[in-house]
Amino acid sequence: SMLYPSMMFRLNNIDPVKAGEAWRTIPALMEKAEAAGEHRFPRKAAIVRPQRSQIEWRVNFTQLARPDGAAINGLEADDLTRGEIEGRRQVVEAFNFLRTVPGFENSYIVDLPPQLGIRETRRVIGGHMLSGEDVLGCGSFDDSIGVNGWPIESHVAGDVIFTFPPIPQSRGFNELPYRMLVPEGIDNLLVAGRCASMTHDGQSAARVSGACFAMGEAAGTAAALALDGNASPRHIDVGTLQSRLRHHGAFIGRDQVVPEGL
Template sequence: MAAAVAAARAGRSTLLVERYGFLGGMGTAAGVTNFCGLHANVHGDIRRVVHGVASDLLERIDRLGGLNAPHALFGKTVAQAYDTAAYKIAADDLMASAGVHLLFHALGAGVIMDSPRRLKALLVETKSGRRAIVGRCFIDASGDGDLAAWAGVPFDKGDGNGNMLYPSTMFRLNGIDPGRAGKAWEVIPGLMLKAESEHRYRFPRKTPIVRPQKSGIEWRVNLTQLANAQGNAMDGTDADELTQAEVLGRRQIAEVAGFLREVPGFERSYIVDIAPQVGIRETRRVRGLYRLTESDVLDCASFDDTIGVNGWPLELHMKGDVEFRWPKIPESRGFNHLPYRMVVPEGADNLWVAGRCASMSHEAQSAARVTGICFVMGQAAGTAADLALAGGRTAAEVDTAILQARLESQGAFLGRDD
């Protein structure tokens, strides 16, 4: 969305291709219902560090009454919940205001190349049949790096040993008594331990995320973990494993929802929504001109070609649990720069990647895959595509000083001034 808005506002004819009938990616289709990565803990002071197109979207969600105030996480940062229905309506409005053309219910199926380094068209399957969408610039924001992979760009998966971040299926409960539930997220971990010790439940992972939505009677639940028969993370690019993951996720949800009805205030709760699809955290990571690393995140690295910042910690969804690793807080500034080179893939002249499929190590991707950082990469990619066309340049040849000036004029924070 951020890429499309940035390109369209620059005056470019822009088409956003979406497999579903609504926008939002994992935020709506996978029911995340929670913006992570919009803020950073800067020397102990939690600040909003992602602006630009993201602000335009959040303001629209807020006007529809669908945006929560930021809530504390671990005493170190904040996240911000939203209503998925409001998000979908706000996203439509944002695209219309920017002049973005939309093609819904279109599933990418392949590419046509002009040359080994240049894409000519994206092939899509639609209800009207197969189409070829011809363009001069392409931005792969598929999450899975589909377009880049079809174009022959090299990529990596997992930690080098085949281990990817585990996916989850999100769901929401209604019918909660907010007065009795209180800060239920503080007592639920202890109740889980007790239930397991009594051999009444076996949870797929130890760390629960159970939080209220805008209305206190509705809560979101993130407590599933989806493994294949070998115990490894389900692969979101494997059709058979993705099918198995959908079924397993709903089975785990039924168990978790039954347990939660034992929590004070949740006795009359019921499942009001299961996300339309499994929430995928990691599949392909496209190899770019620079690969963001774990030390870049934890050491709050700076880059001359910064396009924005990441203030989210490493969030490693490993077998049976979630591990968070943080920069030094409050000693550090709490964010790392995101270099332009991480959205420029190797061996492709008119292609950019934005989102969780950008050029990162397995560990760094666990931080920079979250929504706020995806907004940063998308806005930069859309803006860079306009500059490339204007100057007759390849993606790698875009003048980053000009790109940075354009991004800052759009309200983006690049982290060059704490």
């Protein structure tokens, strides 16, 4: 039940005035196109958003599966090859549909990624495994080194289902404990990103870019503190780590004032 990989791409030469808030209308246009038999889409929850320039949009329309419908396995070379080929085929199909959307008529594919986007493979087991309950319960941790604001994703064949913490009843984000970066049973190793210590549900939320940025900065800072103090990462002073992260502008939750817009 791993998360499905995707083949992202970017479109250029879009008319921002005609396109407007196309991300709101595209789902209905997809349903209409499928009902008419004009297009078939690998997933319903397509993401199409403008970049800063407004004439360029990023597109996440794909879902890469094995012939049996299970997710492409990012650890298997044959699966990765299948995903690279099928991903490009799905990109072309998505592009052909998007050219029918107002504002996208003269668009073109400006680039594809150098490799398939893998969401989930192996993970370490650390001092704490971030769980789905931590995400939906907006968990707090004494050793927080950052926060995650992305919801839980449930990947099913043909769709992605998002489960958010209750808003406005909750603050809408969870803290990330330093312990999830420190594997059990091995010293002098820090693991940041999608491979950190998380359950399947917790990883579906905290594997995204924002949380990975936070984990990466914390791991780098912790490594420097370990070297300075001649200690293993497991035994550094977490309070010092948190102070240094806050000094550098990181938001770690805890007693900090929530930045505007978070």
